[in-house]
Amino acid sequence: MKSATIITACLPLFDQIPFGLILLRKDLSIRFWNRVLEEWTGIKREDIEGKNLIDQYPLLNHPSVIARFPEVFDGRTPVFFSSQFHPHLIPSPLPDGTLRIQKGSVIPVCFNDEIHAILVIEDVTDLVRQVTAYRKMRDIARQELAERKKAEESLRIANTKLSLFSDITLLDIKNQITISLGLVSLIENDLNNQEGIRSTASSITNQLGNMEKSINLMREYEKLGMQPPQWYSMDKAILHASLLALSFKIDTDPTIEGLEVFSAPLFEHILANLLENAQEHAKSDSKIKISFRIEQESGILAIENSGTGVPRDRKKAIFMKGYGKKTKLGLYVSREILAMTGITIDETGEEGKGARFELTIPKEGYRFASASTSKNTEKQDYNLFHSQRK
Amino acid sequence: MDVDKESLDAITETINIGVGKSASLLNHMTGSHIRLRVPKLSVVRFKELEDSNWNHLEEEVMSTVMLEFKGNFSGVTAILFPPDSAASLVMLLSGENEPGPEMDAIRTETLKEVGNIIINSVMGSISNILSQHLSFSLPVYYEGKLSAVTGTRRNIEADGWVIVAQTHFQIESSNIEGKILILLEMGSLEHLIGSIKGAYN
Numbered sequence: 001m002k003s004a005t006i007i008t009a010c011l012p013l014f015d016q017i018p019f020g021l022i023l024l025r026k027d028l029s030i031r032f033w034n035r036v037l038e039e040w041t042g043i044k045r046e047d048i049e050g051k052n053l054i055d056q057y058p059l060l061n062h063p064s065v066i067a068r069f070p071e072v073f074d075g076r077t078p079v080f081f082s083s084q085f086h087p088h089l090i091p092s093p094l095p096d097g098t099l100r101i102q103k104g105s106v107i108p109v110c111f112n113d114e115i116h117a118i119l120v121i122e123d124v125t126d127l128v129r130q131v132t133a134y135r136k137m138r139d140i141a142r143q144e145l146a147e148r149k150k151a152e153e154s155l156r157i158a159n160t161k162l163s164l165f166s167d168i169t170l171l172d173i174k175n176q177i178t179i180s181l182g183l184v185s186l187i188e189n190d191l192n193n194q195e196g197i198r199s200t201a202s203s204i205t206n207q208l209g210n211m212e213k214s215i216n217l218m219r220e221y222e223k224l225g226m227q228p229p230q231w232y233s234m235d236k237a238i239l240h241a242s243l244l245a246l247s248f249k250i251d252t253d254p255t256i257e258g259l260e261v262f263s264a265p266l267f268e269h270i271l272a273n274l275l276e277n278a279q280e281h282a283k284s285d286s287k288i289k290i291s292f293r294i295e296q297e298s299g300i301l302a303i304e305n306s307g308t309g310v311p312r313d314r315k316k317a318i319f320m321k322g323y324g325k326k327t328k329l330g331l332y333v334s335r336e337i338l339a340m341t342g343i344t345i346d347e348t349g350e351e352g353k354g355a356r357f358e359l360t361i362p363k364e365g366y367r368f369a370s371a372s373t374s375k376n377t378e379k380q381d382y383n384l385f386h387s388q389r390k
Numbered sequence: 391m392d393v394d395k396e397s398l399d400a401i402t403e404t405i406n407i408g409v410g411k412s413a414s415l416l417n418h419m420t421g422s423h424i425r426l427r428v429p430k431l432s433v434v435r436f437k438e439l440e441d442s443n444w445n446h447l448e449e450e451v452m453s454t455v456m457l458e459f460k461g462n463f464s465g466v467t468a469i470l471f472p473p474d475s476a477a478s479l480v481m482l483l484s485g486e487n488e489p490g491p492e493m494d495a496i497r498t499e500t501l502k503e504v505g506n507i508i509i510n511s512v513m514g515s516i517s518n519i520l521s522q523h524l525s526f527s528l529p530v531y532y533e534g535k536l537s538a539v540t541g542t543r544r545n546i547e548a549d550g551w552v553i554v555a556q557t558h559f560q561i562e563s564s565n566i567e568g569k570i571l572i573l574l575e576m577g578s579l580e581h582l583i584g585s586i587k588g589a590y591n
Binding site for chain 2: 138
């Protein structure tokens with residue numbers, strides 16, 4: 001059978017297959033253009049057959065395509081074009097206007113002594129879209145899993161700390177009860193001393209007040225185990241802290257304006273504690289100054305005053321467990337809570353000049369309100385914080 | 391049959407010419423600077439792949455692109471990578487920024503094209519030496535152990551020869567190791583060595 005006869009016999013078959021098919025001569029002229037390609041491109045075979053493929057599709061004149069045809073015609077090796085490197089071999093629009101994603105194979109065929117190449121083009125749009133959608137779903141699932149693990153770990157740490165803080169507070173309450181019972185004994189032993197009873201009753205009232213504060217503090221601690229960290233507006237946190245500490249001589253530096261800090265719950269209580277400590281080491285008429293600066297991308301929140309300051313040999317000790325009696329939260333507990341979001345705390349003042357507490361905040365743990373106008377939910381904030389800390 | 395050092399060197403050079411050509415084409419395709427070389431080549435019996443030196447090929451799951459060839463020189467040529475390395479190679483070559491070590495449908499197709507380019511270049515070099523056309527199948531992708539890959543090829547016998555070319559891909563600052571295996575039917579190695587000696591002498 002002559003070459004032309006063989007090809008003529010094959011053409012109806014080429015029109016039946018569900019792929020685009022081009023029969024090429026060695027000079028890359030198009031010998032046959034099948035019906036699927038007519039449908040995909042809108043180009044009729046009579047308008048394209050006999051023309052050079054590269055002239056019709058100049059983008060194929062790239063080494064990644066054109067340089068591989070000699071492999072087919074001379075080396076007789078099939079060539080494969082993937083959708084990743086050649087997504088639109090023969091650009092063919094879909095009804096929605098996007099282009100079909102294609103992959104192709106070129107197979108050498110010999111009709112008598114004339115070598116031809118059959119370029120078969122498959123539409124893999126659906127497959128690629130499905131894989132792309134699967135990848136997105138997989139990435140979201142992975143991200144959510146990682147975030148959930150981090151959230152669980154964060155809550156686990158919070159619960160451990162909560163247990164520790166509860167122990168400390170319960171010990172305080174127990175001590176207050178012991179003192180109160182001692183005071184009651186004093187009354188019982190001297191029931192005729194009206195003046196003494198009045199004074200002792202006043203002391204008992206103070207102890208009960210302290211117990212109430214301790215119980216309230218325990219309730220606050222419970223937030224650690226239930227609430228994730230969140231962004232605190234410094235303006236509001238300072239106002240809240242000043243009310244808690246009954247400290248109103250505060251000079252807020254303009255650098256604080258719009259500042260937000262990412263912290264575990266009780267941030268206002270921590271600030272109140274620092275205000276109390278600063279007050280303790282201050283001159284009676286001095287103001288407490290609160291300022292913010294950036295050093296090597298970390299944010300430094302400073303709370304300082306002029307006064308006696310903290311003696312050098314006590315700078316570390318004040319952050320130790322059980323140190324100090326006047327503070328409600330305690331610097332040890334404050335340090336532990338701040339550490340949950342990577343914030344460290346140091347006393348950097350000079351003895352004789354004043355106390356200065358500095359909170360060093362990681363770069364992902366502070367921002368200014370202008371950058372956060374979207375008002376993310378707490379969960380989003382929490383996720384953002386952790387994704388930035390990766 | 392013993393494969394002398396001269397023949398081994400000649401096969402290595404022939405394969406290096408092929409991988410060099412494919413590196414040039416991959417450079418054009420991806421715009422990355424790719425270096426491809428075969429630092430070590432061995433010719434062993436197929437059954438020796440189970441020995442300690444090669445048994446990782448038998449025991450580990452590999453991402454494999456292979457095609458069959460027929461003629462006076464017949465067999466299967468395969469390029470194999472551990473799946474993680476295959477995914478890394480595809481990501482580096484395609485500039486794909488999707489994390490994850492899986493070889494999904496898009497990546498397997500991409501690896502199939504990369505493998506096709508390398509295998510075609512290598513087999514093109516060998517065809518030139520043999521001075522004859524071979525008939526090739528379309529490349530296929532397979533993920534599994536080598537024994538499963540070759541198991542269905544009835545013409546590959548335990549005493550048949552395998553050319554194992556350790557292949558080193560250097561892309562930007564990454565290094566990826568793969569292996570090119572040419573599993574030969576009986577008589578094909580003798581034919582190749584005869585042709586090589588004729589071509590180089």
